[in-house]
Amino acid sequence: MTDRVSPEGIARNGVMPRVHGHVSRGPTLPRSSPLFAGRFGRIFRALPPADFGPNDDCSREALMRLGTKMVADRDPEEPEDGPDAEESGIPAAYTYLGQFIDHDLTFDPASSLQRQNDPEALVNFRTPRFDLDNVYGRGPDDQPYLYKDGRTFLLGKRLSGSALGQALVARDLPRNSAKDVHKNLHARAIIGDPRNDENVIVSQLQGLFLRFHNRLAADNPDWTFLEVQRAVRLHYQWIVVNDFLPRIVSESVLNEVLPHLGNGTNVRKDPPKLTFYTVRNQIFMPLEFSVAAYRFGHSMVRPGYRLNDDIGPLSIFTPMDVGDAATDGPRRTLVGFDQIPSGWAIDWARFIELKARPYGDSNDKRNPGNRQRMQLAYKIDTSLADPLRSLPQSVVSDPPLNLAQRNLLRGWMLRLPSGQDVARAIGVDVLDDKDILIGKFTGKNEDIKGSITEFGDPEFQRNCPLWAYILAETRTRTKTETEPVLRTVKTSNGDKQIPTPLLGAVGGRIVAETFAGILNGDNTSYFNVDPLWTPFSDLTDDGQFRLKDLIAYALEDGLT
Numbered sequence: 268m269t270d271r272v273s274p275e276g277i278a279r280n281g282v283m284p285r286v287h288g289h290v291s292r293g294p295t296l297p298r299s300s301p302l303f304a305g306r307f308g309r310i311f312r313a314l315p316p317a318d319f320g321p322n323d324d325c326s327r328e329a330l331m332r333l334g335t336k337m338v339a340d341r342d343p344e345e346p347e348d349g350p351d352a353e354e355s356g357i358p359a360a361y362t363y364l365g366q367f368i369d370h371d372l373t374f375d376p377a378s379s380l381q382r383q384n385d386p387e388a389l390v391n392f393r394t395p396r397f398d399l400d401n402v403y404g405r406g407p408d409d410q411p412y413l414y415k416d417g418r419t420f421l422l423g424k425r426l427s428g429s430a431l432g433q434a435l436v437a438r439d440l441p442r443n444s445a446k447d448v449h450k451n452l453h454a455r456a457i458i459g460d461p462r463n464d465e466n467v468i469v470s471q472l473q474g475l476f477l478r479f480h481n482r483l484a485a486d487n488p489d490w491t492f493l494e495v496q497r498a499v500r501l502h503y504q505w506i507v508v509n510d511f512l513p514r515i516v517s518e519s520v521l522n523e524v525l526p527h528l529g530n531g532t533n534v535r536k537d538p539p540k541l542t543f544y545t546v547r548n549q550i551f552m553p554l555e556f557s558v559a560a561y562r563f564g565h566s567m568v569r570p571g572y573r574l575n576d577d578i579g580p581l582s583i584f585t586p587m588d589v590g591d592a593a594t595d596g597p598r599r600t601l602v603g604f605d606q607i608p609s610g611w612a613i614d615w616a617r618f619i620e621l622k623a624r625p626y627g628d629s630n631d632k633r634n635p636g637n638r639q640r641m642q643l644a645y646k647i648d649t650s651l652a653d654p655l656r657s658l659p660q661s662v663v664s665d666p667p668l669n670l671a672q673r674n675l676l677r678g679w680m681l682r683l684p685s686g687q688d689v690a691r692a693i694g695v696d697v698l699d700d701k702d703i704l705i706g707k708f709t710g711k712n713e714d715i716k717g718s719i720t721e722f723g724d725p726e727f728q729r730n731c732p733l734w735a736y737i738l739a740e741t742r743t744r745t746k747t748e749t750e751p752v753l754r755t756v757k758t759s760n761g762d763k764q765i766p767t768p769l770l771g772a773v774g775g776r777i778v779a780e781t782f783a784g785i786l787n788g789d790n791t792s793y794f795n796v797d798p799l800w801t802p803f804s805d806l807t808d809d810g811q812f813r814l815k816d817l818i819a820y821a822l823e824d825g826l827t
Contacts, residue, residue, distance in 0.1 A: 311684060333671075334676075338671050341653045355644050361814070367476075368397075397500070402459050423439035468618075498803075515778070517772075533798055543776070544781055546788045550785050559777070568644075581600060583600065620756075647769065678733055693776055737774030
């Protein structure tokens with residue numbers, strides 16, 4: 268029997284009846300599956316699936332109720348400029364780098380018809396890798412329309428804007444010419460993975476990767492396409508390991524899995540220590556990761572963002588008027604899958620530490636720093652921003668529209684174990700029910716709605732959905748790390764220390780081992796082809812190469 272997670276494998280209306288006392292809902296994913304490979308698999312195969320009531324209807328009702336509580340109450344003033352108690356010390360760009368990484372790991376070039384003919388999805392090209400297939404697609408030989416000359420990428424129309432009075436120059440993604448507002452036609456992006464046009468921010472991040480590739484090609488005219496591609500991939504993998512993971516995972520957990528980070532060495536001297544992510548034949552995507560742990564990023568999404576001096580703050584979904592002459596039409600939110608208005612070029616210093624910006628003042632709405640500041644991701648906690656209560660039709664086409672409810676139901680239908688069972692399997696202290704809090708982790712009692720059992724007792728008594736458990740444990744992370752991590756944010760007003768919840772003993776372990784396991788099992792990653800490799804010195808800042816350095820290099824490509 269094989270592992271399947273296709274939509275066809277999930278019951279109509281999300282519910283299937285129990286048969287002879289056994290749960291038969293969802294894909295046929297046996298707990299002790301012999302498969303260690305393929306597109307999807309399990310890390311904790313022997314753990315029983317969690318249920319949240321005596322029957323499926325009761326479980327569904329309990330999860331829907333909990334999901335309602337895991338979305339913040341509506342604030343009529345959001346989105347707005349300025350500091351926010353929900354902010355972490357993580358720059359907002361990392362929220363969308365996380366989305367970009369997700370699209371890279373789950374890239375599937377097969378057509379829907381091919382998937383129907385191959386429902387087990389065990390073909391080699393479907394295994395997850397950090398190889399930027401979401402950028403390169405199938406390459407210039409098979410998808411020449413993505414490329415200008417077989418070596419560099421095509422770019423789209425010019426975008427403009429203003430960053431503290433200085434002109435911004437950017438490019439939209441290349442798009443088809445089918446846009447017609449009268450026929451409801453949209454200018455779709457022509458890129459390696461259409462999902463990277465899902466919103467304006469990830470769309471322009473995709474554009475930066477195209478420009479990073481193009482600049483490397485221009486600076487190294489003797490390199491072939493494959494040589495440029497290899498350099499881009501290795502720098503990207505370095506960011507994933509040395510920049511992204513340390514931003515989101517507890518230091519002690521991360522150093523257990525990737526000891527070279529704590530020891531300041533390399534993966535040859537201190538190779539990854541994989542205790543739970545086990546590969547027999549092919550690397551795979553664990554359901555505990557894709558359906559629970561990696562969905563931590565949903566809690567980092569802000570209600571809206573300012574793009575540049577003139578545009579914003581714009582809601583991620585909820586319609587609101589822009590009222591600016593720089594735009595080309597009635598576009599009012601950051602929803603993607605269409606041509607970006609010409610005045611919407613992102614000022615990336617508002618998303619990542621390119622330059623020190625004012626911090627702003629939440630007590631003074633007229634403070635000019637509120638409009639100029641670097642925006643920060645929301646804290647990783649058990650509260651999602653209000654716009655995620657009702658996703659638009661361009662993002663989802665089936666109920667429920669509430670993202671928290673969707674995450675909880677999907678974990679249940681795919682038969683994930685409870686957070687407590689996974690904690691015991693890992694061998695770490697299990698959170699008490701009273702410590703599994705639902706709400707914003709701002710440090711204010713009024714921002715906590717209650718403990719999980721207040722929204723389902725006995726359904727959630729010592730039986731927390733894995734996704735909710737992983738978010739809840741960010742308050743303490745591990746037994747020895749109970750104080751909030753203070754992350755330093757450099758501003759033109761001086762350094763600010765901001766409490767920043769991080770993934771802990773369960774969530775951090777799943778994410779770190781999945782990333783390390785995929786890189787370790789991929790014979791094309793720098794872990795294997797060149798474990799002593801380091802980023803090009805002319806791209807680094809103080810010997811480090813981070814997302815901000817990739818962005819800075821891409822932005823200096825001479826576009827006019």
